[in-house]
Amino acid sequence: MSYSITEPSSRQKTVAGFLVITYSLVTLIPLLWVFITGFKTPPDSISYPPKVFFTPSLEGYVNLFTTRTRVTPEQLEALPPPANFAEEIVRNRKMVIAGPSKFGERFMNSVIIGFGSTFLSIFLGTLAAYGFSRFKVPLKDDLLFFILSTRMMPPIAVAIPIFLMYRKLGLSDTHLGMILLYTAVNISLAVWLLKGFIDEIPREYEEAALIDGYTRFQAFYKVVLPQAATGIASTAIFCLIFAWNEYAFAVLLTSGNAQTAPPFIPTIIGVGGLDWPAVAAGATLFLLPVLIFTIFLRKHLLRGITFGAVRK
Amino acid sequence: MADIELNAISKRFADVTAVDSMSLQVSDGRFVVLLGPTGAGKTTTLRLISGLETPEEGSVHIGGRDVTSESPAQRNVAMVFQQYSLYPHLTVRQNLEFPLKSPVLKTPSGEIKNKVQEVAEVLQISHKLSNKATELSGGEMQRVSIGRALVRSPSVFLMDEPLSSLDAKLRADLRIELKRLQSELGATMLYVTHDQVEAMTLATEVGVLDEGQLVQFGTPREVYEDPNSIYVATRLGLPRINTLPSDLFGAAPTGASTIGLRPEHIKFGEGKECTVTRVEHLGDQTRLHVELEGHRLITLADVNSAVGVGDALKVAPKNPLYFDADGQRIRH
Ligand SMILES: Nc1ncnc2c1ncn2[C@@H]1O[C@H](COP(=O)(O)OP(=O)(O)OP(=O)(O)O)[C@@H](O)[C@H]1O
Ligand SMILES: [Mg+2]
Numbered sequence: 117m118s119y120s121i122t123e124p125s126s127r128q129k130t131v132a133g134f135l136v137i138t139y140s141l142v143t144l145i146p147l148l149w150v151f152i153t154g155f156k157t158p159p160d161s162i163s164y165p166p167k168v169f170f171t172p173s174l175e176g177y178v179n180l181f182t183t184r185t186r187v188t189p190e191q192l193e194a195l196p197p198p199a200n201f202a203e204e205i206v207r208n209r210k211m212v213i214a215g216p217s218k219f220g221e222r223f224m225n226s227v228i229i230g231f232g233s234t235f236l237s238i239f240l241g242t243l244a245a246y247g248f249s250r251f252k253v254p255l256k257d258d259l260l261f262f263i264l265s266t267r268m269m270p271p272i273a274v275a276i277p278i279f280l281m282y283r284k285l286g287l288s289d290t291h292l293g294m295i296l297l298y299t300a301v302n303i304s305l306a307v308w309l310l311k312g313f314i315d316e317i318p319r320e321y322e323e324a325a326l327i328d329g330y331t332r333f334q335a336f337y338k339v340v341l342p343q344a345a346t347g348i349a350s351t352a353i354f355c356l357i358f359a360w361n362e363y364a365f366a367v368l369l370t371s372g373n374a375q376t377a378p379p380f381i382p383t384i385i386g387v388g389g390l391d392w393p394a395v396a397a398g399a400t401l402f403l404l405p406v407l408i409f410t411i412f413l414r415k416h417l418l419r420g421i422t423f424g425a426v427r428k
Numbered sequence: 429m430a431d432i433e434l435n436a437i438s439k440r441f442a443d444v445t446a447v448d449s450m451s452l453q454v455s456d457g458r459f460v461v462l463l464g465p466t467g468a469g470k471t472t473t474l475r476l477i478s479g480l481e482t483p484e485e486g487s488v489h490i491g492g493r494d495v496t497s498e499s500p501a502q503r504n505v506a507m508v509f510q511q512y513s514l515y516p517h518l519t520v521r522q523n524l525e526f527p528l529k530s531p532v533l534k535t536p537s538g539e540i541k542n543k544v545q546e547v548a549e550v551l552q553i554s555h556k557l558s559n560k561a562t563e564l565s566g567g568e569m570q571r572v573s574i575g576r577a578l579v580r581s582p583s584v585f586l587m588d589e590p591l592s593s594l595d596a597k598l599r600a601d602l603r604i605e606l607k608r609l610q611s612e613l614g615a616t617m618l619y620v621t622h623d624q625v626e627a628m629t630l631a632t633e634v635g636v637l638d639e640g641q642l643v644q645f646g647t648p649r650e651v652y653e654d655p656n657s658i659y660v661a662t663r664l665g666l667p668r669i670n671t672l673p674s675d676l677f678g679a680a681p682t683g684a685s686t687i688g689l690r691p692e693h694i695k696f697g698e699g700k701e702c703t704v705t706r707v708e709h710l711g712d713q714t715r716l717h718v719e720l721e722g723h724r725l726i727t728l729a730d731v732n733s734a735v736g737v738g739d740a741l742k743v744a745p746k747n748p749l750y751f752d753a754d755g756q757r758i759r760h
Contacts, residue, residue: 135645243712318513320509320511320513321513321515321516323480323500323513324509324513324514324515324576325515325526326479326480326499326500326501327478327480327500327501327505327506327507327527328526328527328530328576329501329504329527329530329531329532329533330501330531331499331501331531334531335528339515342517343516343517389734408674
């Protein structure tokens with residue numbers, strides 16, 4: 117049988133696979149529990165001992181997306197037959213749908229603010245990282261240290277000044293305000309990570325492009341960006357995860373118009389008793405965008421880095 | 429096509445002077461080969477002409493125009509890099525198309541296709557066109573890198589050791605192809621190599637560099653037969669020129685301290701007694717290593733010569749080259 121020194125043996129592979137699967141199971145159990153709780157009825161979700169096998173129900177999702185009012189049995193009798201499955205589920209609890217909940221809106225706020233700030237961080241971060249990597253910038257080391265130093269305290273330590281500033285500037289509870297805030301936090305990470313990736317891309321490629329008749333910006337766009345794709349993808353995931361999950365500032369600075377999902381989801385509990393399935397349904401849906409984004413960029417993350425056509 | 433003129437250009441990196449007030453004129457359609465040991469400043473010279481570096485002093489003219497402050501794209505030069513620099517995220521075909529698609533050229537797609545096909549055939553890489561640039565051998569990368577210059581019709585070609593990674597046969601093939609293309613296009617070419625044969629066969633002029641300075645410029649014959657210094661004399665000729673104390677064979681011109689003997693400067697059968705220490709049969713030549721009063725000499729013998737190790741020979745100089753204590757040529 118042929119073998120290669122750099123290729124792990126099949127036994128090593130089996131052991132590695134086993135360890136990875138075990139680790140994934142352990143870390144995924146809480147997520148799995150959230151996921152299945154979303155499909156339980158409220159009584160099932162709080163039953164003791166916990167139910168592993170149960171009849172799935174969409175009640176959590178219906179409750180997540182609607183507000184409901186209690187009606188008397190007589191009123192219930194008088195209503196026409198339920199128009200859809202959601203109506204039917206709600207009527208079983210002796211209630212009627214009063215209207216949509218705020219979840220959709222809050223979720224969209226999260227999408228706008230999360231992706232908006234990620235895009236802005238990556239856009240500014242890539243340009244800054246390229247500049248730091250390739251040009252003689254006066255006081256380069258000091259500037260880089262200064263950029264990093266913004267991450268040396270927990271962002272929430274400056275919550276009060278930011279709260280006051282935002283109120284003065286009219287940025288409280290606005291999408292723009294939240295996008296700027298998350299970008300400000302993420303950009304130092306983005307500059308540092310991306311500078312590392314861009315430093316690794318030999319200058320020779322840009323020089324070749326300059327000779328081939330391209331301007332520096334075109335060379336950056338056509339030659340550097342595609343090769344920095346791995347770095348950009350992983351940095352974007354980091355930025356999105358931070359902006360998506362951020363809770364403290366969202367609670368402090370948003371209340372209505374620009375409120376994101378993280379501060380909203382816990383408030384569902386308050387609406388008519390402990391509605392765990394609705395919370396779990398909200399959490400499940402909340403996980404999806406980051407998951408999809410990561411899967412979407414996975415190709416770039418796993419592609420590895422192709423430095424091979426320059427003779428060292 | 430255009431001529432190149434360097435007026436006393438200098439380039440320093442921290443404490444090294446890579447190019448030291450160099451002046452050079454390459455006329456339109458000429459094939460100039462730059463010779464010099466590693467670190468002599470050959471690559472830096474090409475980079476100054478292409479615009480990847482700007483000189484601290486002096487000016488660069490291409491086609492009669494002062495281009496010293498122009499960008500590489502404006503200068504319209506093609507360059508083959510010593511380290512290939514193929515775009516790793518593109519295929520071979522895309523690499524070759526890249527200069528043609530630049531905003532400066534904006535070539536129509538039909539023409540791009542023909543050009544790429546043509547160049548790929550000359551360089552014998554047609555079968556690799558759809559490979560990723562990273563999925564090539566060193567020699568294949570080098571040919572793609574030459575191809576990326578050849579698809580264009582630039583004002584001048586700059587080539588930095590373009591054939592260094594190829595095997596002997598391919599190198600000989602491509603040497604001829606390059607010369608043919610150059611004369612067909614009437615291209616101006618500045619070419620760096622360490623290879624004697626390339627220098628002698630390709631060049632219309634040879635420039636010899638030493639520590640950033642151009643120490644001699646002339647036709648390959650001139651540089652070979654009439655070198656200005658020992659340094660230049662050792663750049664061309666295989667086996668290398670032998671250098672011995674000038675008084676070894678008796679009277680020497682005044683001021684001479686070294687005598688330089690190429691194989692054709694050595695006459696057998698008269699003069700000083702010496703012993704053969706080694707015979708190398710290289711096929712097309714036979715090299716004799718001989719010892720002469722404690723000095724070692726390498727020269728050529730007839731291919732069919734029956735000389736063997738230990739044999740005694742008599743040698744005398746014939747129109748040798750003399751150099752002074754600084755290694756400068758003494759002409760009489
Ligand atoms: N970017 C740079 N930074 C600092 N020093 C440099 C730089 N480029 C070149 N040098 C120095 O300038 C000198 C000339 O270098 P250059 O690359 O022109 O040599 P070369 O003749 O092309 O040598 P080789 O035959 O090895 O390619 C060397 O001493 C080198 O160390
Ligand atoms: Mg070089």
